Amino acid sequence: MATKATGSHGDDDPNPGGKVSVGDGPLKPNDERVAAVARSLVDAGRFVPALEAGPNGGGLATWWPLPGVGDRNMIAALVLEDSMEGHAAAASALARATDLEVRRRLAAGGHALVPPRPGRRTVPHAWIEALGRPDPALPSGIDPERVAALANRIDEWIATGADRATRVRLAIRVHEPPTGARGNAATAWRLELLAQDSEETSLLISLADLWDDRSVFGPDGITELLGQLGRAVRLAPELAPVLDEAAPTELSVDTAAVLAIAERVEPLAEVGVAVLLPSWWTTRPKLGLRAKAASPPGVVTQSGFGLETLVSFRWEAALGTLKLTKADLKRLEAAAAAKSELVRIRGQWVQVDPDRVAALVAAVGTEGQADATELLRAHLGLSSLDAPDGIEVDGVTATGWLGELLDDALAGTVTPVEHPPGFQGTLRPYQQRGVGWLAFLGRLGLGACLADDMGLGKTAQLIATVLADPVPGPTLVIAPVSVLGNWQREIGRFAPELSVLLHHGGGRHDDSVSFAKRAAAVDVVLTTYSLVARDADHLAEVAWGRLALDEAQQVKNPRTKAAKAVAAIPATRRIALTGTPVENRLAELWSLMNVLNPGLLGTLTSFTKRFAGPIERDGDEETTALLRRITGPFVLRRLKSDRSIIDDLPDKIEQTELCTLTHEQATLYQAVVDELLEAVDELDKRLDRPNRPTKPGRRHQAGGTPGQATDADDAIARRGLVLAGITKLKQICNHPAHFLGDGSALGDRSGKLNRTEELLDEIIDVGDKVLCFTQYTAWGDLLAEHFARRYGIEPLWLHGGVQRKRRDEMLTAFEDLDGPPIFLLSLKAGGTGLNLTAASHVIHLDRWWNPAIEDQATDRAYRIGQRRAVDVHKLVSMGTIEERIDAMINDKRALAKAVVGTGEGWVTELSTEDLRGVISLRDREVG
Incomplete structure (x- = not known):
């Protein structure tokens, strides 16, 4: 974004929340995404104060986003339409969000940018003062010409640090000294200056070709590169000698300068200058200590050694995977004495800190003791084993059973x-x-x-x-x-x-x-x-x-x-x-x-x-x-999907069955939504809780006053209210009779039940068997009776109230070829520990929040002994909270191998506005 976007900051803003109208139709970048990008930029310090001169002589003090090269993809995601209007809408929304975020933080911290000044103010003082107030307008009566002049100077200052969309950028490639160099303060490193294509970063051209106009970038490239050289020198003064040459192409610097430039890679990248360090630079090994241990002697007994076994170890110096010799340590000590900041050891450059080198040398050869747990933790970087301060512990080596354990080679x-x-x-x-x-x-x-x-x-x-x-x-x-x-x-x-x-x-x-x-x-x-x-x-x-x-x-x-x-x-x-x-x-x-x-x-x-x-x-x-x-x-951990583990298990075919609500369901659903939102909004007013997006996990803390205790009670009541409302909505998605509990007939009143019957008709017709999971016992009771009447076969119904003997009888009956084809199971009672391979179909009648729980239930049928493909049907009522749950599960399924979604508690912490977005019914999804 190369232009600033202005907008109203008053209460009458026609486009609140950064929503910008352009042309015939409004372009509305996602408010939460815009706010998240703004927070990211402010967290990184990528914002600047700006001044906008008004057409009538006034001025607005604003905080303006100043993204860097690495932020381009994040900001591009805000653009909803690849047009001038679309880019302008995203720019305006981000500008407003950044300004609001900075002002919010200043207010929260109680910061005053300048002390108050009574009487007549200078333009700079009035500008800075307005940057810290909710109202960005400069006071009336200030000379408009001075406002315009200051605004122009600030714009020029911002432009010097802005990442402009240009085709060419400056690249500085660092070449290490010749192999014979051992590393001292005078060691010469060569910096090669290159022109790099911003899009095709592999295209690098020597500045000599650029100065001779032999590059694809042309005269405009020369102008741009000169500007970037100036910005690079301001951030890294070690590069200053390049400005003394009319057509600089390279520069020789000492070790200290290279280290200083390497520390400024990110700031240089923010102004469009790339630093190309040697491939080994970021992965160069660090000096550290390694504990050399031996497994306790003797044969492993029945009781085992265990992680509590005490083990002796001795410290040795290491450089990555290399053990350092006495000669290596002497070279390190000599480099530290000569105040060399980098030294070559075993063909690798090592950064030298005199204090750390002294502590390392002193520790080498000393002995210690630790139990196997602590050695394992040290090997994985979780324990220092009481090593000297500032010295990293780079692993543990051992022999015997402990060595096998540390090498992660057991399996x-x-x-x-x-x-x-x-x-x-x-x-x-x-x-x-x-x-x-x-x-x-x-x-x-x-x-x-x-x-x-x-x-x-x-x-x-x-x-x-x-x-x-x-x-x-x-x-x-x-x-x-x-x-x-x-x-x-x-x-x-x-x-x-x-x-x-x-x-x-x-x-x-x-x-x-x-x-x-x-x-x-x-x-x-x-x-x-x-x-x-x-x-x-x-x-x-x-x-x-x-x-x-x-x-x-x-x-x-x-x-x-x-x-x-x-x-x-x-x-x-x-x-x-x-x-x-x-x-x-x-x-x-x-x-x-x-x-x-x-x-x-x-x-x-x-x-x-x-x-x-x-x-x-x-x-x-x-x-x-x-x-x-x-x-x-x-x-x-082994997976059924890994054919190297098991190659004779059939496929598992999962599909989401989208079901429309009937008119009766939609009417009930909307009534519960309206009632819930009204009740929550009333509680929010009592809590004085702002109706704006909130972070999950927020809690209202009870203090020492009666009023605060009431707030805590109301906060608990709010969470309970939301959970109860969600349960009602999910029951309506199942069937009106499930929600009403009136014992009324089930036929043709639920889109989800209609789809279930279609599936069961086909499954039973071909002689297959099916597992039907629900999280609600009351719904299972209704379905068991309904299916018995419809199909003339008493289905099996397993829930938490079934005794173990009857449970075993059900399992045996279902596995019998002539047994009932329908097995209804509650998710908790039937989701684990059962082997039901007679079923080749699984229907999830309602959705749970956690994919791992659903997968456990599905795997009652999809396990060893299953000879047929297993079809898994997950019923979802479109346009409802169930569809939001389904989207959440799909988003988290890849992460579920390590961390999966939480329960319903996060929904209770949403603001009324966010809650409305989760539970509201979309009319177009009603049948």
Whole structure:
């Protein structure tokens, strides 16, 4: 954007929020996007004060965006139409948003740019004063000619730093000294001056050709390059000698100058000057210390070494992957004494800091001790091992089992277990590797998370591991109540020799024999998460050989009693089985790792600051990669979509079924929207909450006065009101009778039910079976009765109130070829732990916020044993909040491998205006 856009700053602005009308139709850049770009520019300091001389002699003091080269794509996204009007609209909106953002921050900080001056003001004083006020207008009575003169001078000043859209830009290529140079203050570096095409950056032409008019840029290029040379010298005075030459082409500078220019790469780029450093510059290795450790001697025992094992180490100097010799250290000391800022070591340039070199040399050869957890954290950059201040710890080297662990080579080097003794069945190759991996980590006393995709046979791998890696003491399996029967069947099928104790139900305690004795007499004890905290005392009496958590995401909240009780269970082996180690937040991964390997990820507070915040808030790819490196040795993740893992699983075909609302649904929907927005708006007024976009997570804090306590109560009431309203809207999307609860007939009153019946007609007609998931038990009750009447077949209906015995009967009946073709399941009760491969269709009757939850439910049918393609139908009511949910899920699905969307809480924090945008019904989507 090369021109300033003016606009009204008063209350009567006809285009609030940066919406600009041009020509016959308004062009309206997205307000939130414009505001986000403005915030980004202000955060980066890319804005300047400006003065606009008015046609009638007045003046406006404005804050003007001054984007750099790197901001072009971000700003281009604001342009909705590639025309002069479209660009002008985007420029005007961004100018207004930037001005408002700067003034808002000045007001919030209570900053006064100049002290108040009574009486007559000079034009500069009045200008600066107006920059800090809500009203940008200069006071009346100021000489208009002086205003115009100052405005012209300010425009010229802004132009010197603006990134203008030109074809040519100055590029400075840095050439290192000859190979023989060892690095000292006088070492000469050559700076080559080039002309670079702004669009085709690979096109570089020597300035000698430009001065001789032998380039494609022509005379205009010469003029532009001269201006850029001047701007470059103002930012980097080390380049000043080029101005002494009529036609400069290169420059020789010392090491200090090169370092100074390298530190100003970004500011130079902002004014259109590119600095081309040697390829190694940004990746050059740094001096640091490396801990050289050895695994404790001896053979790994049944109890394993574990991460708490104390290990001795010795410090050695390192330059990246290279160990430095005594000769290298002497050269470093000599360079520091000579005050050289760069020195060549082993053919690589190293920056020299005398204090750090002295501390490094003093530390080399000294010894220390740390447990294996701390060494692993140091290897991954999470611990300094008490190294001298200012000295980086560049990893840990070790031999033996610790070396294998640090090298992240466990999954690739462990020996597969093909035929565990007593295992009745055939393990697939990836399962053999999984069993070997679990057994290997177990023997080291390290916890392991088997995070295979749903349906890849985690249960079979755990049973095989119990046989392949026998330990003193029984194995405790903690699982949801819904899969206890499945565990009993699978153990009886794969390992009939293993004895099993089911610790569940009202009669689980036998007064005649202690639980500890009964548990010690069997190989496997099965219990549920709900009983762990309740029976913690009994479980603590047993010397468990192995603790296994099925559907381990059940301990994702570290503050729950169940999670704390599970973490306290003593066991020499710890294994977690889950297809979704992270469902909503990275804190869930911390909780899981805290059970498996306590201390690995530090405290929850430090983990949130170091990992969860940057990844969830900023999408930081580097931090994400680091977290994967840390947890990688302890998490084995395989996907069904990876044909190298399993090549005989059929396809999964997912599609969104868009359904229109009936007139009755639309009427009810709109009534609830109006009622909800009116109620929320009333609460906002009581809270004195501005009706403007708000950031998720905002809270109204209760203070010490009665009025503040009332505000806190109202804020809680508001959140509850919004959640209740969302539930009503989703119920209406299902069916009016679901919302009204009046027991009325269902036929032909819901677009979603109509589409469901069309799908079921076809599925049943061809003899297939289907799983239908809903998050609402009341809706499932209505559908079960409706489908029974329509199809003359009683569908199966599994929800949280079904007893375990009846649940097992349902599973058996559905898997029978002659069993009912329709299986209705609640998302919570039927979303995990079930094997229902008789179904080749899945229908999600209503949408949940988290793609991982939906995928878990789908994988009841799409798993090992499935021989047919699985069709997944996700029903969405168009124009409603469901469509917004669907868009959110699709946007986050790629990220869901590491971090997935949160629950409905974020909606409760939206302003009334933002809430309206999420829940409002679009009439064109009503049938």
